Amino acid sequence: DTEVTQTPKHLVMGMTNKKSLKCEQHMGHRAMYWYKQKAKKPPELMFVYSYEKLSINESVPSRFSPECPNSSLLNLHLHALQPEDSALYLCASSQRTSGRTGELFFGEGSRLTVL
Amino acid sequence: DAKTTQPNSMESNEEEPVHLPCNHSTISGTDYIHWYRQLPSQGPEYVIHGLTSNVNNRMASLAIAEDRKSSTLILHRATLRDAAVYYCILFYFNNLFFGTGTRLTVIP
Numbered sequence: 001d002t003e004v005t006q007t008p009k010h011l012v013m014g015m016t017n018k019k020s021l022k023c024e025q026h027m028g029h030r031a032m033y034w035y036k037q038k039a040k041k042p043p044e045l046m047f048v049y050s051y052e053k054l055s056i057n058e059s060v061p062s063r064f065s066p067e068c069p070n071s072s073l074l075n076l077h078l079h080a081l082q083p084e085d086s087a088l089y090l091c092a093s094s095q096r097t098s099g100r101t102g103e104l105f106f107g108e109g110s111r112l113t114v115l
Numbered sequence: 116d117a118k119t120t121q122p123n124s125m126e127s128n129e130e131e132p133v134h135l136p137c138n139h140s141t142i143s144g145t146d147y148i149h150w151y152r153q154l155p156s157q158g159p160e161y162v163i164h165g166l167t168s169n170v171n172n173r174m175a176s177l178a179i180a181e182d183r184k185s186s187t188l189i190l191h192r193a194t195l196r197d198a199a200v201y202y203c204i205l206f207y208f209n210n211l212f213f214g215t216g217t218r219l220t221v222i223p
Contacts, residue, residue, distance in 0.1 A: 004158075033211075042202060042213035043159065090158050104151075104211060106158030 006091050006107035014115050015081060021110045023074040023091030032074040033104065034066060035090040043090055049074060050096075081114045088112075119203045119214035126220045127193045135188040135217055137203030142183050147206045150177065150188045152199040153216075159202065162188065193221045 004025045013019050023032065031050050035043035048056035049068040057066075063085075065077040074091055088109040120138040127133040139148065147166050151159040163170055163177045165186075170177040176189040190197055200216040 035213075042216055045212055092158075103149075103161030103164070104159075106160070108156075108158050
């Protein structure tokens with residue numbers, strides 16, 4: 001199983017809602033990532049988890065709250081978002097957080113629309 | 116952050132080789148050079164990576180300059196399925212930051 005599964009594929013929410021994005025992998029990877037991608041732009045790194053501990057937070061606003069309950073799961077909790085937060089949210093995983101160990105596996109993303 | 120510079124777009128005829136360049140003049144000794152591609156409506160897909168030596172895999176070849184300040188991704192025979200945005204990325208420790216990428220158009 002070499003897949004990263006993201007749910008939901010599409011999410012529409014109001015600015016006062018609370019919702020969560022979910023990411024799952026069963027490859028035994030110990031590093032997991034959240035990226036945000038706006039239309040026609042490259043993905044932007046948001047968070048990195050290494051061995052279930054948050055190791056990088058790229059100055060992301062607190063209305064985005066990541067959680068890594070175990071080595072296979074990564075959540076992104078959303079609260080009081082703004083319309084400009086509408087984007088494709090990509091999850092990825094890798095064996096370790098090292099360029100030497102090779103590839104990141106990406107999910108297909110969750111497309112978020114904030115009304 | 117380590118930065119990469121790529122042309123915004125390139126075109127290739129089908130079944131011809133494609134050379135996608137990338138400049139990374141601020142690369143440090145521990146930065147790995149990674150290439151990913153993103154097809155429409157999909158997440159990025161790993162293509163290849165290397166440190167100093169040229170690398171080959173079933174998808175492509177990676178040629179790395181001796182001073183490591185530039186690299187070239189080589190697709191040996193472009194197909195229509197290779198039309199995508201190709202990202203050259205420097206990966207160090209936890210950080211994999213995407214550059215602006217090159218949009219490759221393959222002409223039948």
